Amino acid sequence: MDIAVQPSVSWMEMNASIEDSGLFFPVDPGPPAKVGGMIATNCSGTNAVRYGTMKDWIVNLTVVLADGRIIKTRKRPRKSSAGYNLNGLFTGSEGTLGFVTEATLKLATIPEQTGVAVTTFSTMRDAATAAIQVVHAGIPVGAVEILDDVQMDVVNQMGGTGRQWKAAPTLFFKFSGSGLSVQDNIDGVRAIVLHNGGSNFEVEQDKAKQEALWSARKQALWSMMCMRETGSEVWSTDVAVPLSRVPELVEISKRDLDDLGLFGSMLGHIGDGNFHETILFDGDRERGLVSKCVHDMVRRALEMEGTCTGEHGVGLGKKEFMVDEVGEGSLQVMKTVKTALDPHWLMNPGKIFDLHNPASHK
């Protein structure tokens, strides 16, 4: 129940190639993602509410260090308490501690039965509240995703799904498990949805029909990208907050977009408290406004005890938030680890944080 792969392997191709084994790799970021990048950012995706994030699926890593040494973090146990958790240290380090050349990943069993449900709400707050209640009830959904009215409208306009959707706040659910458990979980979710004013609750359990029903979720980002005209750009960002704060964050962020007169859609892996905004804007005229909007959203998430990024990583764009998020002390610990393993800052320099003051990093 594990597989050894190199970093440029596509997770979708990997899953296609092992389908006959009855096993699959459950972390599902965007379709173009490759294993190396998935490790670098500790990515997640729609299945994270059920299966966790990338760091939870690493058995071992082969890493080239800054000084050219090659290490393998451990052998092949599914769990271990032997020494420091180097898998967890390198995963999510955005290539700044070493270069991953091979990874052994855990696999999961393909569920016996699956299902997809879609339902609409009057407000994003109602949709978010229903989603959080599903998680709180302990119903083991495979995924729970929120899309706003703008996003659903964009999917309609781009016409890639072969049907028209109601342009309203919408929740998408995946279900998986044994036949009876899927039925039980669908019933449990339906009750919570109805209790929170959800309507048009559609369920599919046939494989092809499930894909058709999931298609609006799948085509959300691409539809948004297709809306671009000459000179227009896309800014996509993500934050995550404690579950109890999600409805509030979603509502305020939505109002903020409207108040600034920006064209942006909202989408979230809401069961993890993880939430994305994708803003389409005029590169010349609106950049400042978009930057303000994104900054406000991140600041709000941090005030709500959240994180500046739930799954995209820090890169260059979110370095400025690191001190506020983890504190000066934790940031210094990260820099100390970085400097100890890569004294000359050779590995992906300038990402996550800068070495402003060489004397202060110890």
Next chain:
Amino acid sequence: MDIAVQPSVSWMEMNASIEDSGLFFPVDPGPPAKVGGMIATNCSGTNAVRYGTMKDWIVNLTVVLADGRIIKTRKRPRKSSAGYNLNGLFTGSEGTLGFVTEATLKLATIPEQTGVAVTTFSTMRDAATAAIQVVHAGIPVGAVEILDDVQMDVVNQMGGTGRQWKAAPTLFFKFSGSGLSVQDNIDGVRAIVLHNGGSNFEVEQDKAKQEALWSARKQALWSMMCMRETGSEVWSTDVAVPLSRVPELVEISKRDLDDLGLFGSMLGHIGDGNFHETILFDGDRERGLVSKCVHDMVRRALEMEGTCTGEHGVGLGKKEFMVDEVGEGSLQVMKTVKTALDPHWLMNPGKIFDLHNPASHK
């Protein structure tokens, strides 16, 4: 769905005190365990096959570093990709990188329905094979535990469970979820058990009867401890291997105990490939023999691409295996991190590894 606690809080008392919230902390090591020690060893327990290990349940840690600085690893998001995963680094570091003074832990929802099943086999290999097939089938059991004939006989002799058990290789299962899903999972497990020659498949879903049925598992270690006479000692150890190697490891380890004429029992969190031996021996006469037996079991686990410890940690007793397990390079990386964060090796010195050659640790 999280809770902030100090390190000397007992996980059992914590769960008792939050029961009314409908939430619980699912990591279940031995009853006396406290949160600080659970973090230090990255512990697990019987629920790990369903819920994962300690590192998967940490939201943030407050840590006193060697130089007296106090850091909080992050705010309160349930997931994050912002910077290095310090939660994962400190969890399992056995107090060698810092002193944890507070932890925010994720909580899970108490399942609607639970169940317990017990079944016996002719051989440990058959029992282990059945357990691995259950995991491979993707049946989301709450726990799957293996106990050998010696262990069951000891439980009988100590008489703490109010009934007599068949002194045979035995599997214990926990089930949890919605009503129908528990039923489905019990049916799925029963079919696999019968296919592998299991018999006396007993199931309980009533709460008190579940506890009675689980009692032999719960009293396994204590019963073994009670067998001690004057001068006798107990050596308890654990290893973990890839799932496919578990039946072989279990069989050879059992034969090894018998060949050496030692009195020891076997017990395992077999769904994780994690496996314990508890040996009762004469402190004066048999120490060398027991040491050989434990060393052989660890060497065998490492040859099978496993780990010298699945959940107990390295401490002093397993330092000698670290190079074989993770390799010289990974061990050097651990020492480099240790030395960078604790240059004078003040924090729990001598655990996990030694600093043999101060010049070589960078």
